[in-house]
Amino acid sequence: MALPKLVPWLEARLAPTASAQVVPGGPSFAYVFGSALVALLGLSCVTGVALSFFYSPSSTDAWASVAYIEDQVAWGWLIRGLHLHGASALVIVSGLHLAQAAWLGAYRRPRELTWFAGLGLLLLVLGFAITGFVLRWDQAGYWASKVEVGIAAGTPVVGDLLRRMAQGGNDYGNLTLTRFHALHVVVLPAVMVAAVGGHVWLARRHGVTRRAGAKADDTRDWWPHQSVRNLLAAGVAFAALFGWVIAVGGAGLEAPIDPTAAYDARPLWYFRWLFLLRKLAGPLEQLAAMAIPAVVLGFFAAMPWIDPGHVAGMSSARAARNRRLALGGFAAICVAVASLTLISWRTDAADPSLQEHQAAAAKLAAKARRLARTYGVPPRGGTAVFETTPMWRGRAVWKEQCESCHQGDERKGPLIGAGYGSRAWLKRFLLDPSGDEFFGRTKLAKSEDAMEPVKLEGAALDAMVELIYQESGADDADAERAKAALPAFEETCGDCHSREDGVSSSGPALARRGTIDHLVHFIGNPKAPIHLGEHSEMPRFDREVSMADREEVARYLVWLRTATPADVAALEPL
């Protein structure tokens, strides 16, 4: 069937027809909120499906897969942004829809069930937010969820059971993620489809609640007169959402969860009023956290009874009073929620220490994501991403065990930094072994066993440097030049230093000096006769630091040989 024929064919079968589809009082932008919500829900659903093609709900992979979506999948950041901020849009438009329904008295008979289904849908949206926020497995989602589960755990009698049910056992882990994931992508969507279906069916059954000023004689059809308005509203909602997501750069992602790190947990913005309320309630926080939402919801649910409209035998004054009570209560709740939300934001904005923490958290998150993008995340997951920094282990051990004696003004031993073991370093050492950079700060330098400066110059000195340098196994060692220094070595150095593998002398043996093996052995026991012997003030590390860790340190030291101070400064901080 050709397209020009297909369109009317489909339209005749799909477009709403018949008089039931005449909009009472004429089409209006007043009726667009429900359609906009359906469109936003559809967008959440589609983006959620796309995310599930990449997301992995396990405690070792969750953050890594989200970081992958955010930073490495084409348009992944946009999809995540639409999914997260789409929920915010749902909350906002739901609020407008609810407020309008309240204003029109749309909760009254016979539309009570529609009203209840609508309230249920709002709760479902919030349920999606709670279950979804954990799935990122970052600091923000983790700590916000801990607080929420903590509140649930405070419920009398069943609290602990609720907590264990929510987190799937005694603590946060794989089962927490699989549970929240199953709720978020299977259970809640199924309930949502049923609730939306019920709500829309009921809304259609009863028709729109006639607004004031509607023209009774307007008989324009739903299609296309109302539909075009609905679609236009959905388009505006989409445009606003896309604009916002692009402006804020997506959904963001904090550093992977670290149960040991302090984090200023903040809930999603639509829970901020409760967050502040709990803070204000002080010792009554449990009551505030549980009772107040129940009271608010209870009031909304009771509105059909508080204000049933004109029923037989009721005076119009009474009906007006009921109306004022219902709308007044509704407005009071809205104002309270809005004020608490604003105050919470402003309090945070005026808290300099919070700003500082958030800036530090943002920096850490950026680093974690940069490392994940560059090196990938180790199978241990989470904070192990920080260990992918080049030479991380060696540098970490160095910092913990070695740095205090070999760096800075307070050091007791030789300075070890960029260029350590290079030709320039060896040359400086040979000319002034007891200088401040070398053994100057050790007892050895002041003893009669201290090494004498080498009295060589020019090419002879360079050859001696090369002879020692080539022991390190460096690729660029010049064997020919080194050979020229052999007679001088025998004459001036050979009494104290052996060049033969495994042979010790009164001074440190130079065979394979500067290789990984040599460094591992030296760090293990500098007091060994083959190294510094009893002259060494450096403790032995073979008992505290494993062979593997000493090797990592040795790799770092070998790297330093060819590094410049700029290279060292450019290293990713640990």
Next chain:
Amino acid sequence: MTRDTDRRTALRLGAYALGGGLVAAAGAPVLRMLADPASKTTMTSPTDPIDVGPLARLKVGGEPLNVPVIAPQVKDAWSAVRDVVLGSAWIVRTGESSCSALSSVCPHLACAVGWDRGKQHYVCPCHESLFAPSGERVSGPSERGLDPLPVTVKDGRIQLTWTRYRVGGSRREPA
């Protein structure tokens, strides 16, 4: 009446355009995202030769030996995994310091090919493709012989470069 009809038509077209726009706005980024892995190397395998053990394990003219090929590091989408078994290879010692290697991946449908001592042939257990000791196809559904892998010997150790070939077909192409 015509003005009403015109207006109705305009509204209908407007509604279609808006609906199409909404679907496109949601659909385009989603489809782009879903297509992303198809154009990427999401699972890296090392291009450098991999050490698969000492040559001394094999005798010149002896039986082929199956060795696992273990990558020191592989990036699998977001994970950086160490010591990943990529597959295995059949090694034959061809001289004092030389050997040859065949991928154990059957070119038919990627089952792992075994060595049949009795027949002195490689046999695929899944569909009974038979290959000569040289790797050449003898019989069975496979359309080509076993895929050779680049291999060298350095300091007495076998260094193998792992390559995946397209499964199926008579032509050998890297996958």
